[in-house]
Amino acid sequence: MTERNIATLYMKVDPVNPEQKAIEEAALILRRGGLVAFPTETVYGLGANALDGRAVASIFEAKGRPSDNPIIVHVAGREQVSALTESLPVTAEMLMEAFWPGPLTLVLPVGESVPQEVTAGLRTVAVRMPDHPVALALIRAAGVPVAAPSANMSGRPSPTSAEHVLEDLNGRIEAVLDGGSAEFGVESTVLDMTSKVPVVLRPGGITPEDLKDVLGEVDVDPAAAAGFNKEDKPRSPGMKYMHYAPLAPLRLVIGRPEAAASKIKELAGQEKARGRKVGILSLSKNDDFSHYGEVVTAGCREKPETVAAGLYSALRRFNDLGVDIIFAEGLEELGVGLAVMNRLKKAAGGHIIIV
Ligand code: TXA
Numbered sequence: 001m002t003e004r005n006i007a008t009l010y011m012k013v014d015p016v017n018p019e020q021k022a023i024e025e026a027a028l029i030l031r032r033g034g035l036v037a038f039p040t041e042t043v044y045g046l047g048a049n050a051l052d053g054r055a056v057a058s059i060f061e062a063k064g065r066p067s068d069n070p071i072i073v074h075v076a077g078r079e080q081v082s083a084l085t086e087s088l089p090v091t092a093e094m095l096m097e098a099f100w101p102g103p104l105t106l107v108l109p110v111g112e113s114v115p116q117e118v119t120a121g122l123r124t125v126a127v128r129m130p131d132h133p134v135a136l137a138l139i140r141a142a143g144v145p146v147a148a149p150s151a152n153m154s155g156r157p158s159p160t161s162a163e164h165v166l167e168d169l170n171g172r173i174e175a176v177l178d179g180g181s182a183e184f185g186v187e188s189t190v191l192d193m194t195s196k197v198p199v200v201l202r203p204g205g206i207t208p209e210d211l212k213d214v215l216g217e218v219d220v221d222p223a224a225a226a227g228f229n230k231e232d233k234p235r236s237p238g239m240k241y242m243h244y245a246p247l248a249p250l251r252l253v254i255g256r257p258e259a260a261a262s263k264i265k266e267l268a269g270q271e272k273a274r275g276r277k278v279g280i281l282s283l284s285k286n287d288d289f290s291h292y293g294e295v296v297t298a299g300c301r302e303k304p305e306t307v308a309a310g311l312y313s314a315l316r317r318f319n320d321l322g323v324d325i326i327f328a329e330g331l332e333e334l335g336v337g338l339a340v341m342n343r344l345k346k347a348a349g350g351h352i353i354i355v
């Protein structure tokens with residue numbers, strides 16, 4: 001890890017009506033080439049001026065991010081998109097109309113003004129307009145598009161609060177705007193618009209079903225549905241890395257809820273008997289796992305959006321608890337469930353137990 005030793009400025013802001021003074025200060029930092037973490041409706045982002053290659057390069061340094069992983073450019077309005085792209089298909093305009101501001105990132109042919117630090121040398125650029133007053137005010141005040149990956153150390157769960165950001169990046173970035181917890185909780189849907197039928201590269205808040213309503217046809221990249229798989233050569237470079245991982249190994253148990261719960265109890269019991277501290281990620285209030293380990297409930301499986309909102313802080317909680325191994329329940333890969341399962345499979349690094 002490279003040494004960065006910066007006094008990180010912490011600024012609390014009203015998430016609905018952010019104070020202009022704090023926004024101006026943060027915008028000035030961005031214009032001068034610094035890094036500012038800010039809330040979005042999905043997770044916290046770590047922003048830099050997207051048109052300043054050096055500033056974007058320092059994002060990679062601060063996060064320890066692999067240099068072949070491109071970064072999403074955030075805009076405050078559709079009028080900022082044309083300067084970033086070479087051409088804009090009419091389907092992209094339809095999607096912006098339907099889902100922006102919101103958790104949908106569009107991969108488009110890149111324009112000349114975008115430095116290659118943003119695209120990691122690809123011929124495409126990923127663009128999104130976040131649905132959060134603080135993010136939008138910051139981008140507007142900066143007067144430039146803002147390149148921003150999630151504001152975590154590479155490989156750690158994405159941050160859903162300013163506290164998570166500071167856990168990972170205090171002393172490594174110039175400032176953080178604290179606008180409370182990120183509402184949705186997992187990252188945006190990444191949709192490749194450069195093929196004939198658009199392809200979901202990363203599932204997120206806007207589901208394939210939502211996209212089909214506008215586009216008629218949409219594909220899902222097999223690597224996105226399957227989660228972590230190095231052999232699959234995912235088209236979204238970031239998908240090949242083992243993301244979102246807590247420090248302890250995680251085993252995802254998939255099957256009918258009752259069968260999965262008994263398998264978790266069996267496996268957790270064995271680990272406990274070996275003297276290991278076990279964590280259990282529960283998606284239901286009723287399963288009585290408490291005899292078998294430290295239980296963290298991420299939400300409830302009948303409402304996948306509650307699991308999305310609670311997932312990353314649950315994974316971080318296991319780090320605080322210092323468990324040796326984690327067993328996690330899964331849920332149906334429908335709607336937002338597809339995004340949640342994608343993150344759980346990645347956290348499991350391929351260790352999936354099917355019952
Ligand atoms: O919700 C989000 O998207 C959050 C917030 C901060 O906006 N951002 C985020 O960024 O999750 P990051 O860097 O953690 O994930 C960006 C994903 C990576 O998987 C990356 O490979 C992919 O988007 N990506 C970026 N540019 C791309 C491109 N030109 N082609 C294909 N995939 C791209």
Ligand code: MG
Nearest residue numbers: 149150158187
């Ligand atoms: Mg990320």
